Every structure is written in C-alpha cells, then in structure tokens.
Amino acid sequence: MSGEGMRYDASDIEVLEGLTAVRKRPGMYVGSTGERGLHELVFAVVSEAANDVLAQGAGRVDVTLMSDGGVRVTDDAPAAPFEAPAAGDTGGPGLEALLTTLYAGAEPGDRHSVYVGHFNLGLVVATALSSRLTAEVRREGMRRVQEYARGVALAPPAAVGSATGTGKTIAFWPDTETFETTRCSFAVLAERFRQVAFLYRGLEISLTDERPAGQARLVRFHFPEGVRDFVAALDAGAGGHVHPDVIGFEREDPRMAGTMEIALHWGGTDAEGVRGFVNGRATREGGTHVDGFRDGVTAAVTANARERGLPTATDTGSLADRIGRGLTAVVSVKLDRPEYLGPIRGLLGNTEVRACVAEAVHHHLRAWFEEHPERAEAVVGEIVRTPA
Template sequence: MGYDAARIEVLEGREAVRKRPGMWVGSTGERGLHQLVFEVVGRAVNEVLATGSGTVDVTLTSDGGVRVADNGLRGTFEAPDAGDTGGPGLEALLTSMRAGPGPAGRHIVAVGHVGGGLFVANALSSRLKAEVRSEGVRRAQEYARGAALAPPAAVGPASDSGTTIAFWPDAEIFETTRCSFAVLAERFRQVAFLNRGLAISLTEERPAGAARTVQFRFPDGVRDFVAALDAEAGASLHPDVIGFEREDPRMAGTMEVALLWSGSREERVRSFANSQATPQGGTHVDGFRDGVATAVTAYARARGLLKAADPGPVADRIGHGLTAIVSVKLDGPEFLGPTRGLLGNAEVRACVGEAIREHLGTWFEEHPERAAEVVGRIVRGIHQC
C-alpha cells in the first residue's frame, strides 16, 4: 500500500494538543500534570510581577481541581487597546495557540520548562473556569476540554482586581490527576526566592479536614536562599552572607549572587537562568568560579598567605564549605541540550567573573577578620595536599 498526501493527518488547535499531550507538557504522568499547573501559575506570577509585587495563591481543591488566583492589575478577557503593552487578552490565551505563552526576556519568569501557555492547560483540562476582576466587576467564562461554553459575561461585583483560573486536569489524558504538594511547594519556594516582591502560597484542601498551607515571600531574595540552604545543612559557623546585584549591558541582563563559607566540607552551589534551574551549570557558574578563585588568590598573595611560587587556590578547595546561589536574568538566554539545564551565553562568563572578583575583593577588604579566616582556611587546605 502506498503512502501519499492523503495519508497525512494534520491536526490543529486543541485537537493537536490532546492527540499528543506529551509534546506539550512532557508526559502524561505526574511530571506532565505538574507542568500543567506551572503553565497557569507562570501567567499569574508574571501578572503580579509586572506591577513590581503581588500575591499568587494556588489551591489544590478537594474535588481534584487546581485554583490559581492573583491580584494583578492587568487582567482582561479582551485584547488590550492599541498601544497597550499588556499582551493578548485572557480569552485569546485560553483559545489560541497563536496567542502564545507570552513574551520572553529577563523580566519574564518561566515557572515550568515547556512554555505551552494557557492554551495547552485549557486543552488538557476536562473543565476550566476563568474569572477576571476589574473596575468593580467580576466577569467569568467556562470551558470544556478547551472549548468555550459561552462568551465572557458579568457575574457580579468585584471588590478587588485580579484573575482566578480553576481547572480540572483531564483524567482521559493523565495517568494521575493528583498533584504532589511537596513538588509544587519546592518549585514555588524557588520562584519566590529568585523574585523578590512575589508572595506565593500553596494550599491543599484534600483530604477533607486536613487542609495545609505554605506561604513563601523572601524580601532579601537569593541572600535568603543561601541562608536557607545553609540552615538546612546545619553547617554555618557565621551568619555572614555576601551578596550583590548588578546589571551588565554586555550580557543584556542582570545577575544576583549570594554566597557564604561555613565549617562544612560540602559545596552547595545552585544556579538559575531566568528563574529556571540549570543543574548542569553553564557560563554563569564558570564565571562565578573564575571570580571567586581570582579574588581569593589576589587576597592571599597580597597578605603573604601564598608565596610567588605557590599555586593559586584550586576549585575544589575554594568550594569546601561554600554555599552559593548564582542567578542571571537575560533578554536572550541560550540553553544547551534538550533539558535546558546548561546555560551557553558566552559573554555571561566574563561579566559574572568580573563582578564576583570586584565585589568579593571589596568584601575581603571591609571584613579583614572574616577574610583572613576564610582565605586562610582555603590556603591551609592547599598546603596540606
């Protein structure tokens, strides 16, 4: 039997998403289910951060649904007026692939890793209810497996502004529709650490009578992240967290870095690009290590802790007891590999390395006792090798 154009099946819109859900959320298992939640939460996070700060509340409801509410100011069902930079209206995001998951760049938080947007979440849900509160009016719309049941309509008064989206993942698509509270909480905690000004909560209403809630908000951003990692390890001898932020036009982005040395021998360095974890590291981590090594070596030589013939501190020695967060936010991040776990922007390495060298060198000068303790410990370790 021959193969010709008549045998090509062209799927468009929500049919394409429902036919091949793994292409859009990664799997039909728990991982894909969580990605569905991240798509909806991501829109809410970016809505509230667009105004500088705000709150996102996520609830796992007792009937198997997920409710995501935000207090953003820009929510609307319709497309914005000409010249408005608010992006497509909510109805377009829910019903059109062409509306896309939204803009990219340093100011956009990617909570998940796929980026299919609200359209995919709607198509893979058996039901979805959207509500927008604006200008004193609540307007709502309902969907069934991605299809609108009626146009948006006013349903009552509103005392605040924001958007609420409640959806029920489709049991015909997913192997399980029960989200892991722990997995969602860990990711929301990361996002709150990496985006100061954001408050995010997660509530579980199931099982009945045993509701629980966690809330995340971190005014000091990655400094709080480093302090939390160190506290979890129980290894800190001193509370000093070294941290800074810098914008660098050469890499078309910003960096936020925090670190401390404790009494542990373990290294805990976590890295992120545009709020996504980069477990394989990349140029931002390479630059961080370059900068730390240069600053430590310069201080040690200037204080006579290292002689001219001595080698500079090697990376594994510098890492003993080091806890750090390296977060960059770029207009055009370039990830290497299919898992997006390795940052490849070449210019980032030099920018981060220079910033670390300068800031850490200044900190050493301003804190001579701690500097002598930290650098002396590293140098002694090298001499003992």
C-alpha cells in the first residue's frame, strides 16, 4: 500500500462526548453488549441507590424485573432534587446532572463508596443505553418525574402529585438496539445482591421477578451480622446460621486509611475457602489483605501451639501450609485509596494493608484462643497433627 493511501491526520479523528460516546461505544462503559453488560447496567443504577441509602446509615433498595422487560430500582434515601444545587451549596450534583452528564456523579472511590458492579459510572449509562427511562423523586411531600428516550429528555421534570416519605425510583428499559439480550438473569442478580448485603450490613435489598406469568418470585437480603453471616452461609457445617465458633471483628486503622471486617471458622470441608473483598468488590486473585490475613492466622496459631508445647510448633512453614485446611473466611477491607495490581482490580497491592490486617487478625485470634481454651486446643491440635 502506498504512503498516500495510509495518510492519517486530524480530520480522521472522531471526538465523542457525553451520552453520544456511551451509545457509540457501550462496551467501554458496561463491559459488553451481551448479558454481562446488561447486568452492569443494572448494577450501575443499584450502586447509586445503595450509596444514597448507606450515606444515611441504613435503608432499603428494591429491584424489580418487570414483565415488559424493564427494570425498576427504588430506594428510601433522602432524595436529591432534579436541579443543580444553589451556588455555595456543598451538596452533590442534582439528579438531572447525574442522569445526563458523564462523570458528573463519579464516586470518589473511598471506603464509603458501594461498588455493586465493576464499572459503576453512575446513572448516566442507564440513561444513554435505555430506550426509555423514567426518574421519580419523592421529597418535601411531592412526586416529581422526568422521562428520557435514548438519552434525550422528553420534557423538564414535572410535579405529578403528592408523596409520602422520601426516595427515588429509576425505571429503565435496556435498548434492544444496543444489547444482544435484554433479559436479565434472576440468579446472577440475586447472587450479587446477596453478596453486597453481606458486606454492607446496613443495607436491605430485595429482588422481585414479575416476568413469569402468575409466578412472581421475591428474594430479600439483610444480614445484621455482616461477614459473620457470610461465613456461616459459606460454611456448610454452620447450616446457614452463625455458629458460635465463627470468629469475627471489625477494626479501623488509619495507617491503611480504611477499615477491615473479618470473619473465620474452622469446620466444614477440608478445602480452604478464603474470600477477599475491597470496597465491596471481590478480589479473585487475592492481594495484600488476604496475605495479611494468612500471616495473622499463622502467627496466632503458631504462638498458641508453642504455648502448649506441641512438638511441631517450630515448623512454621509446614504449619502455615496446614492452617488453611477446613478454614472458611471472609476478609473485607474498605479503603480510601485502594491500589490494584493490573487493570481488572482482582489483586490488591496496598503494602500497608498487609501489616495492618496481620496485626489485627493475630490480636483478635489470640484473644479468642484465650477465651475459648477447649476450642483452641481442638483447632490448633488438629492443625499441628494433620500430615503436611
């Protein structure tokens, strides 16, 4: 090919902005145009609702898969107005800006942010990638509504009647021109909502499926014990209830600019089941929080074994390999400045987190061993006697 045929200059550059960019390249904003991207669209709307709910400490988010293919997300948080705040107001952007402006409501990414999906770019992706979207705000005794079609507002927000309570409802119909399928998986959504409810104990979240004719189904998730409930659910031996031997604690550590919530239990199967989460996202490759957890458990078990004069107590390497057998644990950290190794956020890299988690686990597990000597003897004895 001649050089003349390969010319490329500024005239060949296409600049895409705002909702046009989202509609032109949806995969960049929700991951794909298949089922995975469709679920990310739902997660983006649910994330916004969950963040608003937890900003007040606790509350409900109700998600409904409607019979006509739409999705409705309702929350009971104090609703923001459609309009932008007045000059000098320190509040966030108005709902209209969140619906129409890319990054207008981008979450700060700190420990207080709830990440239901992977991308979490906010409500704007639902506005852009839905054939129709209706936003309703309930505040100050009034209901106000605004409608959109493929990212374009059909009219300004309008009062439509009185309201009791506060909150907002976003109903949207994913665009068939964008997505290969617009049918959400009830099972996939339910599993993720269940997981989020475990990690954020103040959140109550429900999922209703109205699509099966005459067979609507509903699941509701609320776990007051947080990750202790999570471990109980993961551990078949606990029968779905928090076993007395589930060890759990929460701790804030300014050295890592965040908090940790950890629960663990020995029992069930021989396989190790340690799950790590950062700001609500699963870290499937682990990271410094999971490494710190293992360091802390190893140190506590080793110290207890030495105190009991067990013969293999000095064989630390072998002991560390055996500690995970039969161990179920959830290690959830919420950080202001999470740092990931790699682009998919599957491996946490904050070096200070490892030492902070290790220290906390060592302290709390040693204390539990001292308070429960018979259980400690059974757990530690089983670990040191198990063949390597």
